[in-house]
Amino acid sequence: MKKILTLVLVSALGGIFTLGTYKLFLEEEKQVVLTTTDKNPTFLPTSNVSTLFNTTETPDFTIAAENTVNAVVHVKNVTISSGQMTFQDLFLGRSPQRAQMGTGSGVIINADGYIITNNHVINNSDELSVTLNNNKTYKAEIVGSDPKTDIALLKINADEDLPYVTFANSDNAKIGEWVLAVGNPFNLTSTVTAGIISAKSRNLDPTGKYTQSFIQTDAAVNPGNSGGALVNTNGELIGINTAISSQTGSYIGYSFAVPSNIARRVIEDIMEYGNVQNGILGISGVSLSSSVTDELGVNDTEGIYVGEVIEDSGAEKAGIEKGDIIKEIDNIKISKFADLTGHISAKRAGDIVNLTLLKNGKLKTVPVTLTRNETYSLPLVGRIKNAKKEDLKKLNASNGVKIIELDNEYESYWTKNNVKEGSIITAINDTKINSVDDAQEAIKNRSPYEPLRIELINSNGEKERYNFR
Template identity: 35%
Template sequence: MIRPALTALAIILALPAAAETRVPQSQAEIALGFAPLVKEAAPAVVNIYAKVVRQVQQRRRSPFMNDPFFDDFFRGFAEPQPRVENSLGSGVILSADGIVVSNYHVVGSATEIRVVTADRREYNARVILGDKASDLAILQLEEAEGLPHLDLRNSDEVQVGELALAIGNPFGVGQTVSSGIISGLARTGMGAGDGFGYYIQTDAPINPGNSGGALIDVNGDLIGINTRILSRSGGSNGIGFAIPANLVKEFVAQARSGAEEFQRPWAGMAGQPVDADLAASLGMDLPEGMVVSDLHAESPFAKAGFRAGDVITHVDGEVVNSPSEMVFRMSVAGLGDMSVITRLRGGEREEIEVPMIVAPDQPPANPVQLDEKTALPGLTVARVNPQVIARLGLPLSAEGVVVTDPGPYAGRGGVQAGDQLLAVNGQAVASTDDVYAILAGSGRWIQLDLNRHGRRMALRFRL
């Protein structure tokens, strides 16, 4: 990547504190600005057009629909009708052979993806790895070669106050560049309902259509992927968020390895930030880190000697102050390696190596999808194990049988994925085979006793 020298910018902004600011001394200094940087970086930012086709069931029914006389008039009236939705976003080319990163919310559900480069070349694309929780998707452009691309910067080196440029396609008006600074780091709690959000904050204006676009530094390296804004009006108010480049790097590595879904290391642990009151109760001088509140028996942290009440302050030398930061640091570390965890216990700090592993599928989940011989065909249940807990976000103490897919009938009755199935028709269930056996011999009424987010409920169905 060519790194343009921003001479005028350096003259204006990088003066010693004691010096006086001076005006540019030549026409060249006035004209230079960010132009060389944009000229080199912008060709690697693309527009993405995604099409989603959904089947929508017609809700209104006519009393004449079953009348033979009106049959031709109402043919196909209540059948599912396709509805086409189009979305517009941005993406960043990361390699000459057409690896592109964007947001999952731009392309994750797309049935057709078209990518247009800055020089108006068009490519068909497919998602080779996507993850809704992280809001990232990796695309492969078809028959692409020799494309301009951006290098990934180590986002842990980014500092508040650095200059940054946001490049994307806001509101579909065409490729647009906006400038600002890095205004915050390690922003959490902005995720899409899953708590995995960990962002770089910038005041460079970001608007709808910028999603998936590039946030770059003054060397033209990619700092992060623009993903969302904080706004009451829907427009940019100077608070935008980008997914750090280090997480993008791990996504690209897993995509190139052929992974079908993004694998993040499993902690098997619950915790909370250490605030002032909690720090005082733990005998800490200052509030820092994340205190462990619970551990699964199979957690690699539990096996490494961690216990409830321990405070984790760093992962591989990087500060951790919340569960979201912990998830991010472990995701960046990747699978298969050992990470150095800094633990604070009884006022003593210790560095402990913990293996980065996927949640084990032990004991086997043994998923079972009910068939037409049962009362609720399509309902899928599985035995709770660490892998199921991680995938469905269940409490670490969860056990027994859980619904992984309610299917069409149970879903209409209110059953949701993640519901723990306690009993069917008053009979306790301990395995997926129990569920099948009971529902295969049920009568006209069915009752499911469930545990949903710690709240017990009963749902009744009439066949």
């Protein structure tokens, strides 16, 4: 028994000795660290993804800015208007005049000095001047303008080749893409701001009279930026800055630009034809939505519902009918009217577009040749179009334009006098009318104080004359 106890004791002592030796000589010393609470702690993201802090992904705008600032100019518009007449002016028979100056921006589009800007920048100008980024100033002349798209083309005669911006395809611009706005806000020299494309095909006209198709961006644009460049990160032109959405008159969040495809088509028409060769599809309709589909009794919620097809238009000739739903144009999805008109605005009469339609429940693609707009909304009367020979012969008229839709406000007045759709207008303010262009010109040249005189042949074949004051 004593031998067993002795053996156990020796074994225990050996174990204690071995453990003590390990702790003393072999085990690494561990330090105890006390933590304290920092009153201003630094918070770091919990993600350990290295690309979060990768500065190489930051967009570089320097090249785009360098390629653009020297091609963006300052436009000054001097307008001479009548000043307030004093008693002395009245006594001497003088008509006082005063000069008013407006400013904006413009974009040089070729080395010969052609400059694109907004129509509202140069409208009613008596004297135009352009200042380059190198402070050289030149007189500018208006080559042409288009109030509908708010685009104008200027020309200066410089003594050297000028830097210019090249056009990009604005259809390829994407929502979320970085862009630069370059212009002269608040009479400053070339200023660059950055943002992203917030939306495309944006319509700002609340009346629905004009269907616009702007590029919307959050790049800061202020008064004076109008007519300046909206460019991509390569410095290529994707739009002409035109408007801001503001309650104060200054930038608060969004600005709008005419897409470069539309602007380019307008200036090419001006340079080649002297005017804008607008092409139309020849339909009217409504963008589909949940509320509209219930009213129309259709199941689709995307596309354009065709409500009317204009006589002799490309749409009619292509077989498009009331009730068809336009889903795509040239493989571009259509969800609102501005998508459709934005694409067509970059085309001209004679161009062909491919429409994908939902007709009788089946998808069908048809080519449509765009035609010239041969209709016009005549004040107090309604919509008119060029008359065919059979239209004139029917009412024994030798000339004139045909009424195709009466103005809702005056429809009862006209129908009471037997003036209905199909009646022929032969003269406006004693000017013989042979076409819609003649009617537009007669209205354009009419003094605002002059009464509107209309001669027509009514639905009964009777010649009548109307005076409106």
